[in-house]
Amino acid sequence: MKKLSVFLMFFVFCLLLVVGCQRSEKSGGPAVALVMKTLNNPFFIDMEKGAKEVADSLGIQLISQAAEREVDVEKQMQIIENLIQRKVDAICVAPSGSREIVPAICKANRAGIPVLTIDTRVDKTTLKEAGCRVFTFIGSDNFEGGRIAGEFIVNKLEGRGKVALLEGIPGHETGDSRLSGFHKSVDDVAGIEIVASQTANWERDQGFNVFQNILQAHPEIQAVFACNDMMALGAVEAIAAAGKSGKIFVMGFDATTDAREAINNGTMIGSIAQNPYEMGRLAVINAFHLINKETIPDYIPVKIELVTK
């Protein structure tokens, strides 16, 4: 029993310590929640950074939270429910599922907490059917990004060649838009043939495996477009493993630090830069506007650009 109480006391002490450290940032300003998909992706780290800096300057108490896994929309929903209990003043969310997040948004609506979406759009019909409201969408025009990527590949291949696609998780609005943007610029070009299009679930190791398999089936592939850089970098490794480095054009999306390095090395030809830092910043600024009863536009585009060597 003595041992037990020592254990318990030690545990309580640790918990208090951890939590205490976290709470030193307490301030009197409004509380804005930033709910991201995951923090295993540098994209969201940048987003958090942008949000944090502007929050500090505006005197806003920022609570950033994320699920452990990018696909775990149920956890994200739990986080939102808990933040509603915490009575935050606004919630900015990057939905892990564009339909599945709607019930959580409705709950926030009912609690009178405004919701802003970032990065991934909420499915409009689902939202409408549920009779709920999102104040704005802050994000890149993924369709436009996909289109630019497609155009770039067509130019690189001089209008002729075989192309493979690595899709994101099916049903994700982000990936779907990028893909349809890409199709828009490629489908009408007669010389370009899309020989494979498979999902690698946004992940690097899956990107490696899936592209390795695609290469087995279609060794003649000349270019690959991956809907994010993680998968693109996986493909780069698969190409290196097959001894074809530099022979296949790899195009990514997001222009993460790793991807930029790969572009400089020549293992990737390009990527589409999103600006997560800017997204985070704009999200907090607009949440601040909403809290002060100012109106904001329902779509706030964040600029995208083609990154090449």
Add this chain to the structure above:
Amino acid sequence: MNKNFKLEMRKICKIFPGVVALDNVDFELGEEVHILLGENGAGKSTLVKILSGAYQKTSGQIFLDGKEIEIKNPKHAQDLGISIIYQEFNLVPHLSVAENIFLGREPTLMPGVLNLKKLYNSAQKILDDLGVEINARSLVKDLGVAQQQMVEVAKALSLDARILIMDEPTSALTEQEIERLFATIRDLLKKGVSVIYISHRLEELFEIGDRVTILRDGKYIGTHRIDDISKPELIRMMVNRELKEQFPKKKAAIGDEILRLQNVEKDTVLHDINFSLYRGEILGIAGLLGSGRTELARAIFGAERIDSGNIFVKGKQVKITGPRSAINLDIGFLTEDRKCQGLILNLSVKENICLPSVDRFSKLGVVNRKKEVEAADFYINELRIKTPGMYQKVMYLSGGNQQKVIISKWLCTNVDVLIFDEPTRGIDVGSKVEIYELMNKLIAGGVAIIMISSELPEILGMSDRILVMHQGRIAGEFSAEEATQEKILHKALGGD
């Protein structure tokens, strides 16, 4: 301090929450084989566990060579030259003999790299000095029980043990192996190793012991030279009551045939088995280890399939497809190995008693707990099971009480045939008699008992009829009157 003694323990007390396990016990050990005797729960194990460092004494003093010591833990006990060989060996089956002997103290070439040559050579030397024919390179799992025990002895010697504690060392050995073990013990004595020997088998004590200390209910009763004391006196000191006879056999009226085996065969283990069993009798089955005794029991109980032959229960031919169907035919089986096969150690007394009868206690899968509690209560009283309550986990009961739980479990299913495999192995004298009396009561109620045993006195003392097995066949049959140890052994060894 008496310098003549290697080890002295004075006024040792050990208190567990709610139980005084040892109450001012004295013990002394010279250059001798000192027997520690007492019923289960008398405190023998607690005493030696304090010596081996597994338990800490609550109060009292221990002197080694006249100097007072505190034994802190098992490692410390080893360093002091005290080694213990438990009833269940502490060997790693998949390692070699040598690796087991030097486990934790392997000779190394440099840190982390074994010196295999030295490992095997030193191990082999110890084994050779012991005079046993064991290859240090063979795996422990390939050795027989007696050989494994010798490995334990070798391990103790490699630790330079000066005091060796042996807990029930002969419980799994054959007569021959016991002789060999005793020779080894005498040899150890010459080398200056003193032995503390725990056993229930009174016959052995007179053969190997120099002195005997008796404990009862955690109290010190007395120490005597073996030559100065008789068996009945010893038993009286242990149980504080005169056991009129060790085997209180009462005859019951023999009734109808209840079980018959006809030409039963199982490849390599059972051949041409024919016999009948009648209500009210105890049929003893004798034979050496590996003669097919246990296999026969398992076949009747459906734990193993037979290849051919017929089994009749209450006159009807039956097919026993598994334990469940045997139970439905009112057959019960008390296995030789209680802990591994008979009991579910971390379940309560009540649940163990009721397990095979849950079916009978339930309607549509829902158990009637009132009936269960009644049944458990009934058998705990009826069989005088010593337990703080029916919710006590069986792992905390003594061997004799565990055996009673298993008997209750089968009584609860209303058995007609009960097979006992080694009914009293590892059980103290007092409880043994209680179990024999239970058997008497059962046959008086018309149950038929098959009793498999390695202890010839038990077979002779309790059976109405005796079958002797040899190499999977029934080699002989005797009535209780005509059977003698010599006759049985003769058949068991394959004589005509």
Add this chain to the structure above:
Amino acid sequence: MQQKDFLIHYGRQFGTLIGLLVLSAILWILTPYFLTVSNLLNIAQQTSINAIIAVGMTFVIITAGIDLSVGSILAFSGVVLAWAIQVGIPLPLALLIGLLVGLVCGLVNGLLITFGKLPPFISTLGMMSVARGAALLFTQGRPISGFSNTFRFLANGEILYIPTPIIIMIFVYFVAHYLLTHTKLGRYTYAMGGNEEAAVLSGVNVRMFKTIVYGLCGMLSGLAAIILTARLNSAQPIAGMMYELDAIAATVIGGTSLVGGEGTIVGTLIGALIMGVLRNGLNLLGVSSFVQQTVIGSVIIFAVLIDMALKKSKK
């Protein structure tokens, strides 16, 4: 005597219960948002899915087994259920189909373990992949969404101010507790895990009852799938990833021994609540996600350490 028996039986739960209360007390001190009726209901509701899966896991772990496939079975049941609803099969029947899919997957696990003699770890690891693949194949990777309010009542509705998932959870726990303590299945579950050979020799049909236990575990995943699908208004083929670990954690925190033969349903409920309270509290406090994972992991380790210390002191 009565009281002592009671303590032997339930003593273990007091430890976890005290853990839960201490944790709650700390959160109560640290944040005013924690101890409100709406937040407590919120926690119970969030816990319900994991708690229901953990019930099945408790049965399986008491038999000394493990089920790694619960998350995947949940996804597969979910998408089949969603499909059934969308093609217009009447709701009660569709729900039954969802449960059946879980049951069948679980029974297959059980048969592989008992008749195929595969170790539970291997067979359920295989099922984890098979069911996930089946879910993806069945939907071509796309979530199925948009359901009637009647169906969604199962997650969003309230009966007497109590959210439906909580009511379902409480119902499941009552039934499971009853099964484990008052029925043959329960007795045999403990017996198989405590000593399988002794159970066989006592006439327990180990193959049948083990298969039933795995079937039950699969069916409870199916039930969790119903709540999850109603809650998200969508059935995702990628739902439930890593749920097996949460369920195992809740079970183990609740005092069920991975070696088998020991464990209670009440303990598992407390275990699941500890995890739910912890996640909720850390969210309320705005603790960073990285720290959260570390804290949750530490709690699991501490819970088992305390459990072992308790068992030792009881000896």
